[in-house]
Amino acid sequence: MSSSATNILVTGANGGLGLGICLRLIDSFLESRHATESLNIIYTTRSARKGSDTLKTLQAHLRKHYSLSQHKRITFQPENVELTDLLSIRELVRKVNLSDLTKLDAIICNAGIGGWIGLDWFAAIPAILADIRNATVWPFYKLGTIGAVTKPQLPDGSLTQPEPPLGEIFCANLFGHYMLVHWLMPLLRACESNTPGTIIWVSSVEPQNYHFKSDDLQGLQTDAPYEHGKRLTDLLALTSNQPATEKATASFTSTEGMKLQRHVRSVPTQYVYQPGIVVTSVISLYWIIQQAYLLGIYLARWAGSPWSTVKPYTAAHGAVWLALATEDEIRKAEIDAHAGELTNATAVAKRGRVKWGTAINRAGTTTVRPTEVDHWGLTGSGAAFASHWWGGKSGLGRKPGAVDAKPEDVKGFVALGAQAWEDMEQLRKDWERRIEESEQP
Numbered sequence: 001m002s003s004s005a006t007n008i009l010v011t012g013a014n015g016g017l018g019l020g021i022c023l024r025l026i027d028s029f030l031e032s033r034h035a036t037e038s039l040n041i042i043y044t045t046r047s048a049r050k051g052s053d054t055l056k057t058l059q060a061h062l063r064k065h066y067s068l069s070q071h072k073r074i075t076f077q078p079e080n081v082e083l084t085d086l087l088s089i090r091e092l093v094r095k096v097n098l099s100d101l102t103k104l105d106a107i108i109c110n111a112g113i114g115g116w117i118g119l120d121w122f123a124a125i126p127a128i129l130a131d132i133r134n135a136t137v138w139p140f141y142k143l144g145t146i147g148a149v150t151k152p153q154l155p156d157g158s159l160t161q162p163e164p165p166l167g168e169i170f171c172a173n174l175f176g177h178y179m180l181v182h183w184l185m186p187l188l189r190a191c192e193s194n195t196p197g198t199i200i201w202v203s204s205v206e207p208q209n210y211h212f213k214s215d216d217l218q219g220l221q222t223d224a225p226y227e228h229g230k231r232l233t234d235l236l237a238l239t240s241n242q243p244a245t246e247k248a249t250a251s252f253t254s255t256e257g258m259k260l261q262r263h264v265r266s267v268p269t270q271y272v273y274q275p276g277i278v279v280t281s282v283i284s285l286y287w288i289i290q291q292a293y294l295l296g297i298y299l300a301r302w303a304g305s306p307w308s309t310v311k312p313y314t315a316a317h318g319a320v321w322l323a324l325a326t327e328d329e330i331r332k333a334e335i336d337a338h339a340g341e342l343t344n345a346t347a348v349a350k351r352g353r354v355k356w357g358t359a360i361n362r363a364g365t366t367t368v369r370p371t372e373v374d375h376w377g378l379t380g381s382g383a384a385f386a387s388h389w390w391g392g393k394s395g396l397g398r399k400p401g402a403v404d405a406k407p408e409d410v411k412g413f414v415a416l417g418a419q420a421w422e423d424m425e426q427l428r429k430d431w432e433r434r435i436e437e438s439e440q441p
């Protein structure tokens, strides 16, 4: 691997969206970058066997579609991590930090679990029959688990106080990534200031304001911990450039006290992306039901749903664009998303971040588009939805019953985001202190 290679880390790469992202990264990089540039994909799985199977798939893709000279521009670095195990995350970070990587250009926080135990078929069937387009994009009939926790993090008896519980879905989807990203900060901050590192949080089209309860950060008391965690992901990422979160985000991106330092050149930028509805193993269904589900998502697309992306490679478009685009290209797209407000100088200056989504048309062509976020709108400006929505007034792609975010909703969203950043930072520091204590002789 050359020291100037673009290094991108993808978690949960052995299947589903993660594998789609890796395959699409290869194609987009080779299609768009100069022949002298190279890409190193660091991908994680949960076992050595899954890592080597993934390597075979990625290498077979390269062999099938590209010449030998193109092969040489792509390298793979398989790694293992269990995101519900903080010591496993720390082990991965140690390994990556000790490797010859000089910087990390992007991290795609993809791995995750749904944690659902089934579907409420009595609610699902009539809803799907009545409106397949929306019922498959916002499936209110999934049955979640309440109170699932990870295995104990630290050896028995290594702490003076009992170890507190850590929510399993919260940790697999968000907190494990949060720790990983923080601990990898020396590499992310080693990117040049004109090409800062990129953190891509993976959300979903689904979460609404009501899914998140700020007094239950880990979602231990809700029967929708997945949606709660995705709403928290939106809150964190979309407010990451707001003055109200400055102190907490500075602490999150700080490399102070970290043993393995690189030269600090920049601060990474945080984005949030949602892949649409993709048929993967995130929801466990019997084979025959999985086939019906696949057909249902295709039907929803043909009925006009722009979020029914179906296939992981297709759905990966948004993540790959965010990982490979220059900051200027993303800024330009953000300004376009604010098109309806460009006359309002204050709104432009305080530009809010966009939740990027992979959108698709009936013919299967994808584009990367702003997603409407409850109480944030498209850009956090509070501007009327229809004024600058890419789907036009037709409302396709908009949750039925959604209402425009009012300025006070946006204010509330930012306040919740700021509180969430503080709570996440506190949780990170608490766990770092516990890990340190458990290692005292």
Ligand SMILES: NC(=O)c1ccc[n+]([C@@H]2O[C@H](COP(=O)([O-])OP(=O)(O)OC[C@H]3O[C@@H](n4cnc5c(N)ncnc54)[C@H](OP(=O)(O)O)[C@@H]3O)[C@@H](O)[C@H]2O)c1
Binding pocket: 011, 012, 013, 014, 015, 016, 017, 018, 045, 046, 050, 081, 082, 083, 084, 109, 110, 111, 112, 113, 172, 173, 202, 203, 204, 205, 274, 275, 276, 277, 278, 279, 280, 281, 282, 283
């Ligand atoms: N599918 C959709 O429609 C959809 C929609 C919106 C958002 N998303 C998001 O997309 C991401 C990928 O989901 P997917 O649909 O591709 O699901 P998937 O096919 O089940 O893949 C999930 C990946 O994450 C890994 N993973 C799960 N728990 C982990 C843990 N504790 N530690 C490390 N790795 C772990 C899995 O590894 P194993 O194979 O070892 O389990 C697998 O590689 C998730 O964040 C999900 O929330 C999916």
